[in-house]
Amino acid sequence: MIHDVAIVGCGPVGATAANLLGRAGLSVLVLEREPDPHPLPRAVHIDHEMMRIFQGIGLIDRLLPLMRETDGHLHIGADGGAIRYLGTAGRARPFGWANDYFFYQPELEANLRDALAAYPRVDLRLGAELVGLVQQDDHVTLRLAEGGTAQARYVIACDGARSSVRKALDLWLDDLDFEEPWLVVDAEVDGPIRFPPFTGVPGEADLQRLSVMLCDPRRPATIVPGRGNHRRWEFMLLPGEDDREMMGPAQVAGLIGPWVDGAPHRLVRAATYRFHGLVAFEWQAGRVFLAGDAAHQTPPFFGQGMCHGLRDVANLAWKLDLVLKGLAAPALLETYQPERDPHVRAVIGAAVAAGRYICELDPEKAAERDTEMRRRAAQPGATAADLIPPYRAGVVGAGGGQRFIQPMVTDAQGRRRLLDDVTGGGWVLLRGADAANATFPSALGVKTLNIGCDLLDDTGMLAAWFDRHGLGAGASILLRPDAYLFGIAADDAALAALADELTAKLHLQPERIACPA
Numbered sequence: 001m002i003h004d005v006a007i008v009g010c011g012p013v014g015a016t017a018a019n020l021l022g023r024a025g026l027s028v029l030v031l032e033r034e035p036d037p038h039p040l041p042r043a044v045h046i047d048h049e050m051m052r053i054f055q056g057i058g059l060i061d062r063l064l065p066l067m068r069e070t071d072g073h074l075h076i077g078a079d080g081g082a083i084r085y086l087g088t089a090g091r092a093r094p095f096g097w098a099n100d101y102f103f104y105q106p107e108l109e110a111n112l113r114d115a116l117a118a119y120p121r122v123d124l125r126l127g128a129e130l131v132g133l134v135q136q137d138d139h140v141t142l143r144l145a146e147g148g149t150a151q152a153r154y155v156i157a158c159d160g161a162r163s164s165v166r167k168a169l170d171l172w173l174d175d176l177d178f179e180e181p182w183l184v185v186d187a188e189v190d191g192p193i194r195f196p197p198f199t200g201v202p203g204e205a206d207l208q209r210l211s212v213m214l215c216d217p218r219r220p221a222t223i224v225p226g227r228g229n230h231r232r233w234e235f236m237l238l239p240g241e242d243d244r245e246m247m248g249p250a251q252v253a254g255l256i257g258p259w260v261d262g263a264p265h266r267l268v269r270a271a272t273y274r275f276h277g278l279v280a281f282e283w284q285a286g287r288v289f290l291a292g293d294a295a296h297q298t299p300p301f302f303g304q305g306m307c308h309g310l311r312d313v314a315n316l317a318w319k320l321d322l323v324l325k326g327l328a329a330p331a332l333l334e335t336y337q338p339e340r341d342p343h344v345r346a347v348i349g350a351a352v353a354a355g356r357y358i359c360e361l362d363p364e365k366a367a368e369r370d371t372e373m374r375r376r377a378a379q380p381g382a383t384a385a386d387l388i389p390p391y392r393a394g395v396v397g398a399g400g401g402q403r404f405i406q407p408m409v410t411d412a413q414g415r416r417r418l419l420d421d422v423t424g425g426g427w428v429l430l431r432g433a434d435a436a437n438a439t440f441p442s443a444l445g446v447k448t449l450n451i452g453c454d455l456l457d458d459t460g461m462l463a464a465w466f467d468r469h470g471l472g473a474g475a476s477i478l479l480r481p482d483a484y485l486f487g488i489a490a491d492d493a494a495l496a497a498l499a500d501e502l503t504a505k506l507h508l509q510p511e512r513i514a515c516p517a
Helices: 012-023 048-056 060-066 105-118 164-168 249-260 305-324 330-358 363-375 419-423 461-468 492-506
Strands: 002-008 028-032 068-070 072-076 082-087 100-102 122-126 130-135 140-144 149-157 173-189 211-214 221-225 230-236 265-280 288-290 408-411 416-418 428-431 447-450 476-479 485-489
Touching (some): 002 012, 012 122, 060 105, 082 363, 130 164, 173 249, 249 265, 305 330, 485 492
Parallel strands (some): 028 122, 072 211
Antiparallel strands (some): 072 082, 140 149, 211 221, 428 476
């Protein structure tokens, strides 16, 4: 049997890819060398876009109880005063979910794996280790440690920072010149942790609901909220400190002691890491794609590492679906890296820039930094989610590229629901209130919904979005399956042109839209 897709690695990124492809009805082989999820927490943070992905694969009710919703990020300077606040408390949620959620990775991973049982065409093989692969003209042969082989049309390598697939393909990483040693400590704490009396903190900020980054030249550190009673601390190692010694119980107790202040707690783990900024030069080699940490590694200062990986597979899954079902040419898959690489590099650039000022160890330079950052404080309304740029290349038409909002709307049955639950995902043509009926290329199964008829814009968020983009009520927008905007048509004449543009971008057979007279 030749599977449609083989996924190497079943961490959160690989498991999400398998859920996306399984939901699309594809045959999927998942190879994971470990029989059980890693028992210790590693990634801890996702944002609203990841929640939207989980919503789209029907797992939000299952996963939401595992999440702790929080309110953003606060950076504290050397003098104990706020220098940057990326907070979201009390602000609108244009994408339907909060900007920040924290989780316990073993729980998340186990639930994503368990969900695969719903897909009879997904074959999850735990304890199966890939030791080699060979690419043929129309498939890839995978060699397994136990001596067997498997075959798939395409392969997604989600096998982490030390990716054996990346190494086998001799794909190299671009070093973005950031490497700092940090000690990561996870503990379960019965009660709130203690914070010093910081100054200049906005009145709405609840420190227990924020990621707090101490830009203290004596020892930069981050205090991270977790789900339930889980808390995380990240401490920068200073020059001359030994990794093994710093992981010792006495050193760890001394570092977290002031924060727990006698509260009962249990140490879960203490481990040292090198925070890197790395991106693969090539994300695709023939029929094999890199995703997640196999393709890039992001300093954790805005909590976007795992988010990048989930965006990767959300981007790749719908493209593989079209190609494997014969609806688009294989050339469509060549848009994966041109879309994702600039996206990832922009966010890594922001994280590296933040890391450089957070990790400043010179007291005089730290004081100068604090003065400058307070002078050019973040613009009102800025959040960490605003770091995510639009796509500029790839499957993007006129006016497209950005993530589209997801307000609460009322459907035709009078139920108030999030937009994606009403549209059902996939390709969606959203028509303004004054737009006449129209159809779109049928091969893609584009769903057309008219605002004011098929759904009601109760909150006015859709109307405000149209106004903000200079669009009248006769305009239309076309959404991709990953909820990014393909393009905008100001009227029906532009809608026909948008259909032609989509046909070209997806390498479809020409099929013009039927526009009203």
